[in-house]
Amino acid sequence: MTSSRSFSNKMRLVLVAALCMLLLGCLHAPGAQTAPAAPVAEVVTLRVAVYPIDNLSGVPAPVNELRKEWIVKLKELGLEVVSDAEMERVFVKHRIRYTGGVDTATAQAFRKDVEADAILVTSLESISDLPPKLSMMSRLVSTEEKPRIFWMNSATLAGDDAPGLLGLGLVTDFKVVQEKVLRRLASSLRLYLEDDPRQCSFGSFESKFEPKTIARPTPAGQEKRTSIAVVPFYNESFRKSGGMLLQLHFVNQLACYAKVDVVEPGLVREKMLSIRMVMREGISTRDVDVMSYILESDYVLSGTVFDYQDTSGGGGTPKVDFNALLADKINRKLVFASKSYNQGDDGVFFYDVGLYKNVAVMTEKMTGNVVNEMRLGERKTKSDRPSY
Amino acid sequence: MTSLTRRTGTSRLKHVLLAAALLSLSACAVLGKTDVYRDSNMDFGSLRTVAVLPFTNLTKEQQANDRVRDVFTSELMATGGIYVVPAGEVARGIVAAGAGSPSTPTSEEAMKICKNVKADALFTGTLREYGEIRSGTASANAIVLSVQLMEGQTGRVVWSADTTQGGIGLKDRLLGGGGQPLNIVTQKAVNDLIKKLFE
Known part of the structure; x- marks a missing residue:
């Protein structure tokens, strides 16, 4: 009698636990429904x-x-x-x-x-x-x-x-x-x-996405406010538009720094076309000179993408491999260079814990770490939007 | 008399063994140095800016030379001792110098390129092996790379070294696993070369 009661109690506990786990699973599922966004309190008439x-x-x-x-x-x-x-x-x-x-x-x-x-x-x-x-x-x-x-x-x-x-x-x-x-x-x-x-909290920087090599060949200037033009990266990967995607990821990260003015990529493209700039294997000193002059920027960020490989059909491992070079307008030399490469299964040992299946997420974290190493100051906490 | 002969025989054997040991040691010493050439008249401390030319690719992997060159450039710059001219600037310098084969320039071409990119010297390299190698059921990543340094003033080769990293080891044969990732093996090979350059 006692044993059957304890058995049913145990069964009940197991069922409750299973139900709780099920609910938790649903809570974290990407498909979980959220309430529709309410209009911004102080409506900005943009x-x-x-x-x-x-x-x-x-x-x-x-x-x-x-x-x-x-x-x-x-x-x-x-x-x-x-x-x-x-x-x-x-x-x-x-x-x-x-x-x-x-x-x-x-x-x-x-x-x-x-x-x-x-x-x-x-x-x-x-x-x-x-x-x-x-x-x-x-x-x-x-x-x-x-x-x-x-x-x-x-x-x-x-x-x-x-x-x-x-x-x-x-x-x-x-x-x-x-x-x-x-x-x-x-x-x-x-x-x-x-x-x-x-508005600019991207979460913590994971150490496994840190650049594998960092060099600061010449000291960077200590300007109060810095303007950076990011040019499309030289694409050696098999992914079409890999260079432009890396450019956008870097712009996304840099745009979040309080003392950094990032030049709009459309403006960079316009100027590159106007001077008929062709980059062979990346940016040259002459390109840095011209770009920084016509875009009125202090630095030019460029680089090369070697791998920008996404998973296909749920299989495979994403892979990203690139270098980033930050050139200074004044002394016409590199002030920062880094080399980053990661695979989605880096640091994964048990049951796919820590596995990344998305190349975009990996690239965001990798570029975030690179920009963090550039020592450009604090992240933005207030918008620089003029009032209309 | 017999004991004297025996003693002489023992001492001879000792001499032979000692000579053999010395010979083998000296052989080892020579073997350890053969993969590095260094011009004794060159002042390596005077090198401030260098250019890294595209490496010759003798492997079946496309763009393997560019990948290795990029790691070499990054690691060299990360030492903090030498400034490496960006690849785009080097490409411009090669075109301006009219070099027929950018990865294997002649002395004159090397001098012109150095002048164009304002470098004190330039590195050329040959990638002989890059990627997975197999032996039976075991496989692992391996890289074989040789690099030369040409002085900008005279176009002479002043330093040359090669390295082999990765490959199938005992652990790979017994446990499998495919060895270390290619990026790690490449970085090890490049660091080995840089260590040889600075030692």
Whole structure:
């Protein structure tokens, strides 16, 4: 009698424990539903033009649908979005074809023609259906005479990021992943608009993503405020647009430093095209001279990507390998050089603990560590957005 | 008399053994130095800026030479003793010098390149092995690299060394596992060369 009662008690405990674990699994699953974002408390009346998404994923993607969903999230934040018809008119009138950045002429066109305060540039880094995966980078660029980056962030999620117990956390629906990614980007933008000090907290730096080699050949200047132009990295990887992706990841990290002004990549592209700059195996001293002069920047950041390898179909290990070189305008020499390489399974010994399946997440952490080693001061806690 | 002969025989044997031991030791000493050439007249302390030319790739791995060159450049710069001209600047210098074969320049071309990129000397290299090697069921990553240093003023080779790192060891044969990752093996090889340069 006693034994049967204790057995049923034990059974009950086991069931309760299993239920709790199940609930926990659901809580951490990427598909967990969250409440829709409320409008920003003090609504910032920013009129924003949302550019068509720049597809850097190397595969065909439903960019129009993604953009529509993204606009819905932006409107929820209380932003005034320029209509598609108005934007199309500006594109046609000024013959704008490039949507991966904002140059001087484009910024002026949007300011004068549709009175836009800022342009939201979004790049698609990776996308897949099986398992569902989405990685996006977005930035808010001003339409001032010299466009500057107000806000930038990236969000990445895959359906198999947190499989949980017995695979209960696996997400197979792409829409769920898409919703989560857009919500993350919207939350970050919201923090910026609200001037929240957490707007640039990227989390802790993992030591395994630190650069493997660091050199500081010449001492860097001690300017109060530094301007850095990041040029597209020289791409030796098999990934199409690998150099541009590394450029964007570095811009994303640098944009979060209080004493750093990052030159908008669209502006960098404009100037490189205007002087017909061709970089052979990376940047030369002459390129540094010209770029820093025409972009009025103190430093030029460049480098080479050797590997930018993502997983495909849920298999394989992501791999990233690059170097970063920071050249000084004044003495025309490198002030910082680093070499980084990591694989998704670095430091993984038991049951895939610490395994990374997403190349975008790894790159974000690696570039974060490199920028941290550049000793550029503190991260931003307040936005530098002018009041409109 | 017999004991005297025996004693002489023992001492002879001792002499022979001693001579053999000395010979083997000296052989070892010579073997340890053959992979490094150093010009005794060269003042290596005067080198402040160097350029690293693209390495010759004798392996079947595409871009292996560029990967190894990049690690070599980074590690060399990380020593803090030498400034290494960025690869883009070196490429510009090579084009300006009109070098036919950028990885194996002639003395004249080496001098021109050094002048163009304002370097005191330049490194050239040959990558002979890079990647996974197999022996039976065992496999491991290995790298074989040789590097030369050419002086900018005269175009002479003043230093040369090679290194072999990785490969299948006893542990790999017994336990498997595929050896160390290629990046680690490359870094070890490059550090070995740099150690030979500075010693």
